[in-house]
Amino acid sequence: MWASPSSTALSVPSIPAAGWRRRRHCRAELSPPPHGPLPKKVVVFGAGWAGFASAHHLIKQGFDVTLLEAGIGPAEEIGVRGFWYPYRNIFSVVDELGVEPFTKWTKAAFYSPEGIEVELPIFQDLPRLPAPLGALIYPQFPRLPLVDRLTPIPLMAAVIDFDNTDMAWRKYDAMTSRELFKQFGCSRRLYQEVFGPVVQVGLFAPGEQCSAAATLGMLYYYVLSHQQNFDVVWCRGTVEEKILSPWLKSLELKGLKFHGNRKPTDFIINEESGCISGVACGQEIHKADAFILAVGVSALQSIITSSPLLQTRQEFMNVLKLDTIDVVSVKLWLDRKVKIPNAANVCYGFDDSAGWTFFDLSSIYDDYDNEAATVLETEIYNASQLLPLKDEQIVANVMPYLRKCIPEFQEAVIVQQMVVRCPMSATHFSPGSYRYMMRGSTSFPNLFMAGDWIVNRHGSWSKEKAYVTGLEAANRVVDFLGEGNFAKIIAVEEDEPHIEALRNFNRRANEIRSQLPLARPARNGVLIRVFFKTRFLPYKIREDYTNLFGPALKYKQCPSSLLVDSLCGRIGRNKGEMIEYDLIRESTKSSFFSLIFLSGISTYVPGVLGCGHRRGLW
Numbered sequence: 001m002w003a004s005p006s007s008t009a010l011s012v013p014s015i016p017a018a019g020w021r022r023r024r025h026c027r028a029e030l031s032p033p034p035h036g037p038l039p040k041k042v043v044v045f046g047a048g049w050a051g052f053a054s055a056h057h058l059i060k061q062g063f064d065v066t067l068l069e070a071g072i073g074p075a076e077e078i079g080v081r082g083f084w085y086p087y088r089n090i091f092s093v094v095d096e097l098g099v100e101p102f103t104k105w106t107k108a109a110f111y112s113p114e115g116i117e118v119e120l121p122i123f124q125d126l127p128r129l130p131a132p133l134g135a136l137i138y139p140q141f142p143r144l145p146l147v148d149r150l151t152p153i154p155l156m157a158a159v160i161d162f163d164n165t166d167m168a169w170r171k172y173d174a175m176t177s178r179e180l181f182k183q184f185g186c187s188r189r190l191y192q193e194v195f196g197p198v199v200q201v202g203l204f205a206p207g208e209q210c211s212a213a214a215t216l217g218m219l220y221y222y223v224l225s226h227q228q229n230f231d232v233v234w235c236r237g238t239v240e241e242k243i244l245s246p247w248l249k250s251l252e253l254k255g256l257k258f259h260g261n262r263k264p265t266d267f268i269i270n271e272e273s274g275c276i277s278g279v280a281c282g283q284e285i286h287k288a289d290a291f292i293l294a295v296g297v298s299a300l301q302s303i304i305t306s307s308p309l310l311q312t313r314q315e316f317m318n319v320l321k322l323d324t325i326d327v328v329s330v331k332l333w334l335d336r337k338v339k340i341p342n343a344a345n346v347c348y349g350f351d352d353s354a355g356w357t358f359f360d361l362s363s364i365y366d367d368y369d370n371e372a373a374t375v376l377e378t379e380i381y382n383a384s385q386l387l388p389l390k391d392e393q394i395v396a397n398v399m400p401y402l403r404k405c406i407p408e409f410q411e412a413v414i415v416q417q418m419v420v421r422c423p424m425s426a427t428h429f430s431p432g433s434y435r436y437m438m439r440g441s442t443s444f445p446n447l448f449m450a451g452d453w454i455v456n457r458h459g460s461w462s463k464e465k466a467y468v469t470g471l472e473a474a475n476r477v478v479d480f481l482g483e484g485n486f487a488k489i490i491a492v493e494e495d496e497p498h499i500e501a502l503r504n505f506n507r508r509a510n511e512i513r514s515q516l517p518l519a520r521p522a523r524n525g526v527l528i529r530v531f532f533k534t535r536f537l538p539y540k541i542r543e544d545y546t547n548l549f550g551p552a553l554k555y556k557q558c559p560s561s562l563l564v565d566s567l568c569g570r571i572g573r574n575k576g577e578m579i580e581y582d583l584i585r586e587s588t589k590s591s592f593f594s595l596i597f598l599s600g601i602s603t604y605v606p607g608v609l610g611c612g613h614r615r616g617l618w
């Protein structure tokens with residue numbers, strides 16, 4: 001038998017078939033506990049940025065929140081961590097915590113075996129130019145000819161076309177990043193010396209192994225959308241020490257229960273409601289009204305492997321098809337002070353399959369401020385080939401690369417070294433992987449997902465994205481349990497007006513093209529959103545009913561009431577259970593996608609039917 005830990009001693013209120021709480025929102029109707037209104041319980045797994053975001057918001061809303069973490073405490077496994085200009089939500093929460101963990105805005109450089117290839121300025125200090133001109137003009141390229149620097153201009157067509165919608169992701173995810181740059185006219189040299197390295201350190205794998213969609217998303221978010229977006233500050237120590245530990249303390253003061261060394265091993269379902277009623281962590285069962293999984297891809301894969309219940313759901317089985325990337329970090333103490341021109345450096349061209357970075361910790365970390373020696377850290381991505389080697393062998397592999405970048409390292413002697421191996425620590429955004437990534441909602445009504453790899457409409461996959469998906473998961477809990485307020489999520493800065501105009505023009509052109517006689521038929525036709533009193537599972541609908549409706553265009557002329565009758569009949573729902581519906585007859589991509597945005601991606605069935613039961617989630 002499993003024992004209940006003290007934090008979960010309360011028995012979970014039984015969850016009857018989901019009830020109707022608010023107009024347009026399908027929420028669980030929980031029976032009131034026998035002795036006064038006890039707060040509803042939420043269990044969050046994973047004390048990373050996503051899990052912290054969820055716990056932070058839910059505790060503020062008065063829920064009884066337990067945060068369970070596989071390690072002993074919150075910890076980023078390795079590395080020096082950058083926080084880029086558009087991380088508005090993270091900067092906001094850090095202000096709220098009252099900590100000051102960051103360096104000033106910092107310059108960076110790109111190295112090839114020949115030396116410095118690109119030096120990046122602090123973009124916000126320079127006159128702002130319309131995007132992407134600042135990103136192309138202001139960096140210093142000591143070697144790269146102007147003609148190469150101009151070749152990415154046609155790439156803007158793809159950047160404009162990739163508007164971060166589901167359709168855009170599906171279109172570009174089939175292509176590799178390398179193909180993208182090649183097809184859109186970038187010179188080989190520009191790819192090798194600039195874009196290739198950006199992909200290798202941004203997506204952790206070489207261009208031929210990365211999705212073009214992920215590449216465009218990353219490039220637009222960090223580089224091309226707004227001149228200052230590539231400006232970065234660094235954490236002046238480990239993220240654990242400077243941010244997560246103080247954050248945990250402040251949440252515990254507000255009532256958060258934190259337990260380390262806990263990993264979910266299986267999930268228990270309430271057969272009647274279809275909800276998760278408890279999660280087993282070895283011998284313990286944690287019962288709650290809602291659950292959030294914020295554990296990263298490889299951790300989720302092991303959870304799925306051990307959970308017969310999750311194995312019954314396609315969206316979880318899909319996760320087993322995702323891939324991850326190994327990272328190795330090497331920290332070195334040198335016997336002398338060596339001047340390193342820039343604190344953060346991206347390197348490439350030494351090993352085709354592994355991008356790497358090196359950081360001057362003496363100028364980033366408070367702890368090494370007055371150190372007589374030089375302390376530096378390198379991170380090598382896609383580093384499977386290094387994992388089996390001994391520490392000394394790894395250091396021996398890394399040093400020649402470092403010496404090529406900074407020749408003064410030739411004379412320096414290593415006095416101390418620390419090697420950390422992090423197998424499967426980064427998500428691999430490989431071509432074709434998008435369709436296997438999870439959405440924030442699952443086919444279990446009270447189980448939600450968060451993390452930097454979860455599909456949402458936020459532009460990056462980074463700590464900021466992890467944090468935003470954590471807030472979104474908290475909002476889903478608020479929505480489901482029918483208590484508390486939604487977290488405010490600061491949206492990414494809007495497209496600059498000329499980009500927006502070009503995107504609108506592109507959408508119109510696509511619309512016109514799709515209506516030409518020889519054009520492929522429009523993918524969409526009619527979108528119906530129906531709001532029922534009780535909840536049903538979007539995945540079931542998606543799998544069973546999408547095809548039954550046939551090509552949506554067939555329904556273009558059909559009266560609305562007939563369509564709704566037909567829909568209710570097909571999904572086995574009584575029309576009396578329906579609260580409202582709206583129906584849009586469209587055959588254009590632009591409005592098609594604005595509808596998906598409104599109705600919530602998780603409840604959308606392509607082309608024919610959208611059954612929205614949540615609105616207003618960002």
Ligand SMILES: Cc1cc2nc3c(=O)[nH]c(=O)nc-3n(C[C@H](O)[C@H](O)[C@H](O)COP(=O)(O)OP(=O)(O)OC[C@H]3O[C@@H](n4cnc5c(N)ncnc54)[C@H](O)[C@@H]3O)c2cc1C
Nearest residue numbers: 046047048049050070081082263299426451452462463466
């Ligand atoms: C080498 C490297 C460098 C990076 N550099 C940057 C950077 O400079 N800037 C940036 O913005 N992003 C960077 N990223 C990306 C960033 O680290 C991630 O986007 C972010 O950490 C994701 O947060 P998360 O909460 O989704 O997941 P994680 O940070 O992975 O947190 C998941 C948590 O769940 C815990 N866990 C795992 N398994 C279980 C389990 N079974 N049960 C309970 N808990 C579990 C883990 O211990 C961890 O604490 C980097 C990533 C890597 C790999």
